[in-house]
Amino acid sequence: LSVFAFACGGSSSGGNPAATGKTVGKASVNNMTVTLATETGVLKNGANDFTLTFADASGKPVDVGAASVNFFMPAMGTMPAMNDAATLTTSGTPGVYSGKVKLEMAGEWQVQIAFEGAAGKGKTSFPIMAQ
16 A cells, blocks of 8 residues: 555546535545445446545545545455555545556456645555446
8 A cells, every 4th residue: 555645636526526426435434434435336447547535425526635546356265366456646625536547357456545734644445347
């Protein structure tokens, strides 16, 4: 989980970013909900673009500072464990990140999210199915 995003510009998605995509997965951490969304609501084998949003109970984005996302698949048989780190960039809205990841294969992945900043420090994970 060593890929961190800092304030480095990016494009604003305007309004609620989850409204521009469909939820792939979400989890609760530190009284917030973190949501991963894509345009189609799915991730696939290969290159993927996604939006990561940290929000409070009312749905308002929360600035968490530096964040990272890693996609993990455990070892199976002779296949070693896989870790595909995502690249995150900040958007025009604090608490909303644009992400890119290249998943090595279809199947079940654990999305591992970590953050550290004004909202404290936290980690969470949730499963997704890549097609």
